[in-house]
Amino acid sequence: DAKTTQPPSMDCAEGRAANLPCNHSTISGNEYVYWYRQIHSQGPQYIIHGLKNNETNEMASLIITEDRKSSTLILPHATLRDTAVYYCIVRVAGTNAGKSTFGDGTTLTVKP
């Protein structure tokens, strides 16, 4: 699986959009981008994933650049409960989801 690079921490004001970047410059054509988050002392939670098109669900939007070397997770209206560690992962479709490499992620702090 390709390696990802994320900033160690970010702050966001409550009610504003949180934009979390991820670099994956060595991503292969068959690798998907996945995002998970981990609220303190809980298990990680799946957020969203995509291959090359932008994706949106009830939790977030995922914007992937045309060259697929980077992506941005967008939380459109951040709340205090969105404070968590966010992990960006790339992996080959059809492979075991749990074998993904969870690095240190980005600690997002939403402030009132």
Added chain:
Amino acid sequence: DGGITQSPKYLFRKEGQNVTLSCEQNLNHDAMYWYRQDPGQGLRLIYYSQIVNDFQKGDIAEGYSVSREKKESFPLTVTSAQKNPTAFYLCASSLTGGMNTEAFFGQGTRLTVV
């Protein structure tokens, strides 16, 4: 409700004792995984199993053992050979093969060895 359950949430053991952490899932997933997480760090894979009666070592298997006798259960034993067993342990499960599968995690067990 479908999900993955780890028990207990907190566990204390004396140094030198083996301890077994429980992980049960009712999602009918074939694959199950164990991770270790130390403070301020990401997750490191200990063991994983793709099918009943089969399992593979992950990145940090030394000092740990697992079994997979039933599809829904994947217990992890932290043995006395594990030098630094105090950590947060996470279990996960997923479908195998197919496209676009994600991992589902339990709420973790925090093990403290004194």
